[in-house]
Amino acid sequence: xxxxxxxxxxxxGFSSNTVSLETELSETLYNTMxxxxxxxxxxxxxxxxxxxxxxxxxxxxxxxxSVSEIYLNQLFTPSKSF
Numbered sequence: 896x897x898x899x900x901x902x903x904x905x906x907x908g909f910s911s912n913t914v915s916l917e918t919e920l921s922e923t924l925y926n927t928m929x930x931x932x933x934x935x936x937x938x939x940x941x942x943x944x945x946x947x948x949x950x951x952x953x954x955x956x957x958x959x960x961s962v963s964e965i966y967l968n969q970l971f972t973p974s975k976s977f
Contacts, residue, residue, distance in 0.1 A: 928940065928943060931943065942969075945965055945969075946965070946966075946969040949962050949963075949965040949966040949969065950966055950969070952966075953966040
């Protein structure tokens with residue numbers, strides 16, 4: 896995992912720091928993610944990854960309020976395909 900491009904930005908009405916990361920995915924995960932994003936115009940790869948990570952972290956005991964906020968926001972504004 897590499898850290899670069901730490902920026903301040905506004906996402907869904909709240910200020911957030913961002914970190915770029917690079918990772919390898921299986922071809923199956925990549926294709927499924929690509930198909931999902933292409934068929935759901937309200938989602939992009941960044942929103943999908945943020946949602947997936949927040950869900951994983953909250954379900955595994957993370958109590959950070961910022962992570963919980965991302966998790967709760969995606970629960971109340973889910974994609975139509977969920």
